[in-house]
Amino acid sequence: MDRAEDVRKIRRDHATPVCPIDRGEDGTWRIRGYEAARAVLRSTETVQAGLGIETVEKLPARIRRPVLYRDGPQHREHRRQTARYFTPRRVDEHYRGLADRVARRHLDTLRSEGEAWLEDLTFGVSIDVACEVIGLTHSRPGIQRRLERFFPEKFGRPGLTSWHGIYWLLRQNSQWLRIYLADVRPAVRAHREQPADNLISHLIAEGCSRAEILGECLTYAAAGMVTTREFISVAAWHLFTDEALRERYLAGSESERLAVVHELLRLEPAVARLKRRTTGAVEIPGADGPVTVPGDALVEIFVDEANTDPDAMGDDPTTACPGRSATTGRYAAALSFGDGPHRCPGGDIALMETNVFLGHLFALDGIRMLTPPRVTFQDEIGGYVLRGLRVAVDRR
Numbered sequence: 477m478d479r480a481e482d483v484r485k486i487r488r489d490h491a492t493p494v495c496p497i498d499r500g501e502d503g504t505w506r507i508r509g510y511e512a513a514r515a516v517l518r519s520t521e522t523v524q525a526g527l528g529i530e531t532v533e534k535l536p537a538r539i540r541r542p543v544l545y546r547d548g549p550q551h552r553e554h555r556r557q558t559a560r561y562f563t564p565r566r567v568d569e570h571y572r573g574l575a576d577r578v579a580r581r582h583l584d585t586l587r588s589e590g591e592a593w594l595e596d597l598t599f600g601v602s603i604d605v606a607c608e609v610i611g612l613t614h615s616r617p618g619i620q621r622r623l624e625r626f627f628p629e630k631f632g633r634p635g636l637t638s639w640h641g642i643y644w645l646l647r648q649n650s651q652w653l654r655i656y657l658a659d660v661r662p663a664v665r666a667h668r669e670q671p672a673d674n675l676i677s678h679l680i681a682e683g684c685s686r687a688e689i690l691g692e693c694l695t696y697a698a699a700g701m702v703t704t705r706e707f708i709s710v711a712a713w714h715l716f717t718d719e720a721l722r723e724r725y726l727a728g729s730e731s732e733r734l735a736v737v738h739e740l741l742r743l744e745p746a747v748a749r750l751k752r753r754t755t756g757a758v759e760i761p762g763a764d765g766p767v768t769v770p771g772d773a774l775v776e777i778f779v780d781e782a783n784t785d786p787d788a789m790g791d792d793p794t795t796a797c798p799g800r801s802a803t804t805g806r807y808a809a810a811l812s813f814g815d816g817p818h819r820c821p822g823g824d825i826a827l828m829e830t831n832v833f834l835g836h837l838f839a840l841d842g843i844r845m846l847t848p849p850r851v852t853f854q855d856e857i858g859g860y861v862l863r864g865l866r867v868a869v870d871r872r
């Protein structure tokens with residue numbers, strides 16, 4: 477039987493064949509099956525162990541950890557208290573209009589100049605929307621450039637034992653300081669005087685220090701801006717190169733368009749590696765019955781593979797089939813937003829802004845791709861970075 481084409485743009489090297497659950501040479505448990513991955517992420521016997529946690533562990537104990545790196549009752553309480561910024565109603569009433577204005581503004585620049593780098597447009601949109609959620613609303617000009625320098629395409633490893641390490645140490649510290657002075661400090665001052673309904677005001681009311689607010693803002697920037705930027709870019713790349721999918725998208729209702737966006741996010745997870753450490757034995761479903769992962773084990777989840785597990789996604793899991801009948805319930809993007817206590821709170825925002833931006837982009841007269849992007853990877857989160865996708869339109 478012919479195997480259906482694998483339409484994914486992002487190709488990660490995998491040793492083949494692979495088991496749904498196995499152990500690496502260093503003892504790490506590797507999970508590739510959808511059900512097993514979801515069981516680990518939903519378990520209360522696990523804590524965060526990825527996404528640069530080593531850096532956060534070095535912080536003095538008195539500094540409160542950003543949400544991504546907390547676990548247990550304190551984490552649950554923070555999520556409960558901040559859930560109101562992310563409800564579907566809030567997305568509709570507060571962020572949709574904003575996303576619409578922001579997308580039009582960035583695309584106006586494209587229309588007047590005739591050409592642009594897609595990564596600039598998608599970063600602009602995701603920064604403006606996430607800043608509103610966070611409350612980074614009093615920044616000095618140049619936030620996009622500052623964040624671009626804070627999250628470069630390639631990271632070096634900071635340290636004191638080589639010129640390379642010293643360069644990255646100084647560079648990173650100066651980027652923290654720039655963002656603090658130009659974005660976070662003015663926002664904290666303004667919200668101390670006049671609290672608003674956003675994350676920074678909430679953190680101030682909680683008694684967080686400026687360092688803690690800075691850490692939280694940068695976590696949201698990484699979690700909310702960088703991921704959304706890359707995902708919108710890859711979704712646009714698919715629509716530029718797949719005529720049938722593009723036509724289906726353009727002709728679709730809002731919910732049909734969202735189904736396309738979900739399906740593309742399932743196929744191209746912007747965060748493809750999640751890690752957890754078990755705090756007790758965790759039972760997970762394996763091919764031949766339950767498997768027990770012991771306590772204090774490191775578990776790595778291969779989101780891209782779990783998301784294309786045929787047992788959960790049905791036939792031809794690497795093709796784009798919006799609205800496919802899968803066993804993922806209401807999570808049509810499978811594990812691309814994670815699952816369990818750390819499941820992404822910003823999922824609805826990200827899907828809405830992606831849809832708004834793509835809708836406007838592909839409605840432009842003469843919209844076309846001039847050059848495809850080059851793809852690099854951020855190993856720690858298995859993320860992709862797309863740069864160099866040049867778009868053009870008929871000029872006004």
Ligand code: HEM
Pocket residue numbers: 524526527543544545555606609695696699700701703704707745746747750751811812813814815817818819820821822823825826827
């Ligand atoms: C396509 C875009 C996005 C993707 C693919 C994405 C993906 C993820 C994933 C996989 C996690 C879970 C990490 C883990 O379990 O270790 C996560 C957490 C998080 N995301 Fe998103 N995200 C996106 C957009 C956003 C947006 C727009 C926001 C906010 C404005 C946001 C805020 C967060 C926060 C605060 C967390 C930490 C939650 C916690 O640890 O409890 N994300 N995201």
